Amino acid sequence: MGLLVNGKWRVDWNLAEDADGHFIRQDSQFRNWVTADGSAGPTGESGFKAEENRYHLYISLACPWASRVMIMRSIKGLKDMISVSIVNPLMLANGWSFETGPGVVADPIIGADYLYQIYIHADPNYSGRVTVPILYDKKTNKIVSNESSEIMRILNSAFDHLGASEGDYYPEELQEEIDRVNDLVYHAVNNGVYKVGFSTKQSVYEEEVTNLFEALNTLEVRLTDGPYLMGNQITEADWRLFTTLIRFDSVYYGHFKCNLRHLTEYPHLWRYTRELYHYPGVMETVDFDHIKEHYYRSHKTINPNGIVPLGPILDFSL
């Protein structure tokens, strides 16, 4: 693991934390938007017009943030319009790599060995973390965005006039409520599992794991009112929660010690996870081998011997 400092890779196994030992996730730095006419989006520069085969995604199938983008690409029918590379699940001293292995899809742009080379190619002086997902512009060789929540919204609507599949996962009338639920899900669940797993003090672990399970209890109750977080309508809020839930019992319960309850012990959350898994186009974005390999073998401070457990044996059938 490491990061770029003025375009130079520096190996560093330490994660940012506050004075009390709470894990802090860094903000993504590339925040431009692809729009139908190339005008600027809510943040960043203009000039990124939606065009077929102009954009490329760099993804890890292990990563929940990248996976939510993979889901949008799939359910919006954008597979033929936006190409994709998939990194090796192991993230070691050089960060994400394209070392060949099952499910790895090489980089077509510069034949990179490591993902950090893509960041340097786009910005020779980049300083910061080298994360997936990345939405890359093949025409200008710029990184459009490395913020998954914004890439999701780009894919949701920017390519509609070019023949993307129907479906609006961020409809105007629900935006306020979606944003409210996203806020809870992001802090307590998506990032919550990392705050639990990366805690380096007993008191911080206990505080974070309590927050996580309180949020899961709230969401369990919410799902008694309808099949999805917004009732009958499936939205981006569901995909954002799903990518954490689908990993929960396989990696977060064991590797990150999020183990007050299994997901399978929550009737509504478990039903919901299995239903979303079977939503057309979603199952193909979930790769449990990449997920387990990544977490159990990349975080040496948490699992020094790198043993990958065989279980749990989960039945996702409906």
Ligand SMILES: N[C@@H](CCC(=O)N[C@@H](CS)C(=O)NCC(=O)O)C(=O)O
């Ligand atoms: N805010 C980013 C977070 C992405 C992120 O943290 N991805 C992780 C993988 S799950 C990563 O690439 N980490 C590498 C690193 O931090 O060095 C997003 O949602 O797109």
